[in-house]
Amino acid sequence: MTPSKYYPFPIKALKHNMPLVIYETGIIAEQYIDQLEALGMRDRIQYCADTFPSKRKQFRGIPVLDQQQIAQLSNKQEMIYVVASYWASFSIADTLRACGIDDIHIVMPMAMEIEGQTVHFPLHKRAIRHIVIYPFIETIEEHDDMEARLNWFLPNRQNLHVYIPQDLPGDEVWQSEMDACDVLLVWRQSSLNDALLRPYRAKIGCVDPSYMETPELPLYARLYYRTLEFEERAALLKQSMFNFERLQALVGKGQPAYVFGSGPSLETVLNMQLIPGVKIICNAIVQSEKVLDRLDPDVLVAIDAHFFSHTIFGQQYRETIKQFLDHSSRYCIVPEMYAALLFAQYPELRYQIIGMPITSTIYHFPVLDSFWVKSLANVITTLAIPIASSLADTILIAGCDGSSNLEEPWDHSKIAQWDDTVNAAHEAHTSYRLIINSRESYHEQHNRNIEELIALGEQCGKTYHSITPSFIPALARRFKRLET
Structure with a gap:
């Protein structure tokens, strides 16, 4: 069967x-x-x-x-x-x-x-040099949307062969383009069953925003990285590791690493007396001038593909990253494949961006001779706790509140909320948003991941405390109130 x-x-x-x-x-x-x-x-x-x-x-x-x-x-x-x-x-x-x-x-x-239906995901082995868009784009609105995506996600587009057909399929040009291309980006889901595409299944990436099997936003966001030759990708990784080594040098002997999540209790931290240490913030927190002024964080970690989209939301978030990195001793850590876009679009930030390979199949705290982490569903468990655990032996966690009701989304601090531009990102990347919001047993898995990460760290001699109350069991058991 x-x-x-x-x-x-x-x-x-x-x-x-x-x-x-x-x-x-x-x-x-x-x-x-x-x-x-x-x-x-x-x-x-x-x-x-x-x-x-x-x-x-x-x-x-x-x-x-x-x-x-x-x-x-x-x-x-x-x-x-x-x-x-x-x-x-x-x-x-x-x-x-x-x-x-x-x-x-x-x-x-x-x-x-x-369920008997082919799932389309491009399976090329070498760097992408030749891309075909399918099917024929009929309206000005569709054309402009595709151009906006390609111009952002492919900063090296002028060095690639990108074929956007100007007429209906069936002629010799179409056939030769599809034979020669590395990737076929199919932007309309209903075209996936076209007979013309059958010989090219392993080349197809479906970038219809409504296609649920392989959401288009991560495909787009990884596209530039996959156009780079092996030596170019190795050079970006070397730069990231160099930057990570510089970050390590900032941490004083015996100093803790702080992890700040975006839960409601984050606001209480602003009144605490924090001892010196490296401070890591996540996602939307970077938008709060109040938090930045009070905490003066050293590291921003972000993994949501929306941050790297072509939408006004993505543009504004990246401007916020640039403002955060105006301080030359600050760093931004993102997934390696997304970092390639930032290196290309913002070369002036090349000494402050760290692209972290998220490829491990086991829990891991990144160090220079094994520079990677495990892919998990949340920025706290994918980047924040592993990086904090790599930088220090004492890890103090705040604003990771969890939820008392595992069936409901957890709350966020009012100082770490998105504005209305996030709706534009959700509309442009429907499948990605729906998949994120439909993950079953998300809270249970998140709680388990934190439990297992902390257990690994404690086996390595590290100490963890939550300095704000939390419904996450592993953090609730390690609650330690600081002076205010």
Whole structure:
């Protein structure tokens, strides 16, 4: 019986008659192994692999190697490496190249299926140089909207081949463009079933704002990063690590790291006597002059893709970032793929932007020789707590209030609220907003992530306190009131 979410094994990996390495050890790898077993070919699998080593040495009875072990294999060029990931497929291909694996030995996944329907996500292996927009754009409004998106999300557009058709499909130009392109951006969901597109499923990224399976905003926001060559991406990462090292030098010996969330209790912190330490704020807090004047924060962390959109909301938020970074000793930390856009659009801020790789499959506090964090659903757990835990041994948390009712959204401080321009972002990126707002058991998962992150830190000898009351169990148990 085919599962509701089906990941077909890329059969072309078998044509070389070479041993296989299944890269990643999750549900996709599970299905790949099941499919190979059904074909009587499980014995072709030599290893599984994970970029981020854990205590697990086997997966489904197959030895698991980490990145360093792959690099040290004497026969590494005598195997085929099958990427068992979608969102991380591009990064995994980079990792394998860094291990010395030639492109001919790297096989990307095929288009996935959900409930029998193909889910469209571009699965290119090399940097994007050629983009086709599909279908034909009929109205001035649609054309202007597409131009606004492309001009922001592709600051290097003049160096790319971007084909926006001026007529209906069917001629030789369309065919040659789709044959040659790296990515097909389909902006109208109803066109996904067009017969003309069937041979190109692995190239398609659906950027219709109503398409729920792969929301268009993260696809757009990652697009520029994916046009960069390996050496260019490596240079941006090197700059981010250099900036992170400068940030580390700001933290005095024995000083704490503060994490400020946007819950209602944030306002009470403004009256507290805080001992010197590195201060990390999140998301909308940067808009509050009152908070900036009173707390004088050192670091802004942000992960919401809306901040990197072409909308008036995104533009205003980035202006706020620029104002925050007017102080040369301040830093802004965002996901690596989004940071590429900021580096390109605001080169004057290149020494204050830190692009953090959000690629780990395990909880991790970033340091220079393992510079990454785990992808989670909230900025506090993805960036703020891991970075604070990397910078200091005592972590003081405020404004992370949670909610007494796990079925209801939590409240935000009045000094950390969005203005009405956020509605423009929601309208422009409908699927992204709906997916964020529809996450089931969000509070329970968030509470669990904080519990597990703090447990990891305490195992490493770190101390955590919440200096404001919280409904999050791990923080409620560690509440420590400061003097006001």
